[in-house]
Amino acid sequence: MDWTTFFADVPDFRLNRRKRHLLLDILVITLLAVICGADDCEEIALYGRQKETFLRTFL
Template sequence: MNQGFAPVFATPKSKQPKNPPQPISLQKLQGSLSSYFDDVPDPRVNRTKRHLLKDILVIAILSTIAGGDGWEDMENYGISKQQWLQKFLDLPNGIPSDDTFRRV
């Protein structure tokens, strides 16, 4: 209380962090993204599985992050990014349809 009501200014800190975060490589990001879903149990009936659950989940999450707002947006995102997605997803029967995203 001996300082009264005088404003107290903090000492300025360095504008640059001492250890800035290092960018992650694209290969590491792609591998880790799809590997998160390897252990998710698939409740679907075997005869109805045309697409891997991992592929469906990854496309759904990426399209949502990109601003997608529904099943059709998930399919459209997958179609528009198919060449990139094929680098780290299996996609044995191509991009799942909007109906597949809805059912899963």
């Protein structure tokens, strides 16, 4: 699946000067974390930190 195509229509309302991460990366990490059982923002962030090496292989 091409993540770029899947999330292409999601608008990014963040200010350009404040962006630290690509919106696509945030959406994919959030989706994967929720599938793995994350219930809130803290758990999503923890998932992203724990799986960083794996996620970097395709994000």
